[in-house]
Amino acid sequence: MEKIYDFDQIIDRHGTNALKTDALAKRYGNADLIPLWVADMDFATPDFITDALLARMKHPIFGYTQNPPGFYPSIIRWLKEQHQWDVKKEWLSYIPGIVKGIGLAINVFSNEGDKVVIQPPVYHPFRLVPQGNKRQVVYNPLKIGRDHYEMDFVQLEEILKDERCKILILSNPHNPAGVVWSSETLATLADICARHSVLVLSDEIHADMALYDNRHTPFATVSDNAANNSITFGAPSKTFNIAGLVSSFSIVPNDVIRLRFYSWLAANELNEPTIFATIATEAAYTHGRKWLKQLLTYLEGNIAFVEQYFKQNLPKIKVVKPQASFLVWLDCRELDLSHNELVDLFVKKAGLALNDGEMFGPGGEGFMRMNIGTPRNVLERACNAIVFR
Numbered sequence: 027m028e029k030i031y032d033f034d035q036i037i038d039r040h041g042t043n044a045l046k047t048d049a050l051a052k053r054y055g056n057a058d059l060i061p062l063w064v065a066d067m068d069f070a071t072p073d074f075i076t077d078a079l080l081a082r083m084k085h086p087i088f089g090y091t092q093n094p095p096g097f098y099p100s101i102i103r104w105l106k107e108q109h110q111w112d113v114k115k116e117w118l119s120y121i122p123g124i125v126k127g128i129g130l131a132i133n134v135f136s137n138e139g140d141k142v143v144i145q146p147p148v149y150h151p152f153r154l155v156p157q158g159n160k161r162q163v164v165y166n167p168l169k170i171g172r173d174h175y176e177m178d179f180v181q182l183e184e185i186l187k188d189e190r191c192k193i194l195i196l197s198n199p200h201n202p203a204g205v206v207w208s209s210e211t212l213a214t215l216a217d218i219c220a221r222h223s224v225l226v227l228s229d230e231i232h233a234d235m236a237l238y239d240n241r242h243t244p245f246a247t248v249s250d251n252a253a254n255n256s257i258t259f260g261a262p263s264k265t266f267n268i269a270g271l272v273s274s275f276s277i278v279p280n281d282v283i284r285l286r287f288y289s290w291l292a293a294n295e296l297n298e299p300t301i302f303a304t305i306a307t308e309a310a311y312t313h314g315r316k317w318l319k320q321l322l323t324y325l326e327g328n329i330a331f332v333e334q335y336f337k338q339n340l341p342k343i344k345v346v347k348p349q350a351s352f353l354v355w356l357d358c359r360e361l362d363l364s365h366n367e368l369v370d371l372f373v374k375k376a377g378l379a380l381n382d383g384e385m386f387g388p389g390g391e392g393f394m395r396m397n398i399g400t401p402r403n404v405l406e407r408a409c410n411a412i413v414f415r
């Protein structure tokens with residue numbers, strides 16, 4: 027009989043140094059908020075991963091370690107099964123975290139003063155990492171289309187005429203609004219970027235969590251232009267709730283880009299995983315299908331709950347229904363509040379820790395990002411707290 031996982035179980039994370047709980051006081055000035063911010067989930071990491079880690083921990087020596095032979099094959103099998111992508115072993119490298127991977131690629135493929143294009147509202151390290159590396163960040167804001175966000179290709183063409191633009195960072199699927207980009211959109215993006223010799227860094231950390239009937243399309247699969255002009259980053263960290271183990275990978279089909287990037291990683295030993303990263307990744311990608319299916323069903327239930335709740339109790343807050351992952355973008359613009367008033371409403375009045383939309387850049391004003399990767403009961407308490415503040 028298939029094992030049923032319990033996503034309703036409430037697990038206290040206080041005192042584990044979890045950012046989500048234990049950094050609340052520092053970040054929000056109040057340790058007692060309901061934490062719906064940092065993008066990890068409050069569900070137990072599945073047993074097939076903890077069992078694999080525990081089995082290795084029984085051996086008392088944690089010395090220098092080579093990759094288990096099943097590590098890369100497990101990634102290749104997973105990408106084929108989940109995303110119909112045939113990835114060759116030599117295209118892959120371990121990467122010590124996706125944000126770090128983006129930073130590494132920026133250092134290898136651009137120079138100080140060069141321009142990096144991002145499409146806000148978007149995951150804020152896309153701005154912070156290039157800026158921290160003294161690159162100029164250029165915005166090509168998304169447009170709100172008929173029922174979801176769209177890329178502005180007319181504006182992108184204009185922006186990329188500037189030869190100092192070297193890199194575009196793509197969030198695929200897109201955080202914070204949970205957009206699953208279509209293959210047509212990705213192919214158009216690939217053509218424009220290739221024409222202007224702008225390298226695409228495709229962050230696909232949320233790829234495994236497409237919801238409802240949506241399907242994730244890996245950027246590099248849409249055309250030759252995409253495959254030949256991109257670095258893709260993936261990870262089991264969001265999907266299986268193992269961000270703290272720091273296991274991610276890059277995929278580079280183009281020989282020239284790969285040689286340049288991977289020889290630099292190898293020179294600095296940045297392609298060498300830690301023991302637990304490889305063990306957790308192999309276990310996740312070997313045994314994770316059923317757990318993932320149950321997780322996605324639970325997340326869809328959480329989204330339905332939040333949608334229905336706001337519709338009935340506070341219709342001025344509109345839920346932008348995510349097509350992927352566990353982050354819900356709340357459109358609060360009808361409340362007609364300033365940024366500070368909106369943050370005050372959620373944090374001070376309701377006692378909730380959410381990410382405010384402004385941190386994701388232009389277009390985020392008037393929005394809040396709510397992490398619904400938590401037991402339904404917690405979500406219910408959070409929604410009640412906003413309505414009955």
Ligand SMILES: Cc1ncc(COP(=O)(O)O)c(C=O)c1O
Pocket residue numbers: 065122123124125126149197201229231232261263269274
């Ligand atoms: C789009 C996106 N990229 C990257 C990350 C973080 O990845 P890592 O922890 O591997 O740096 C997150 C986490 O929220 C994310 O949403």
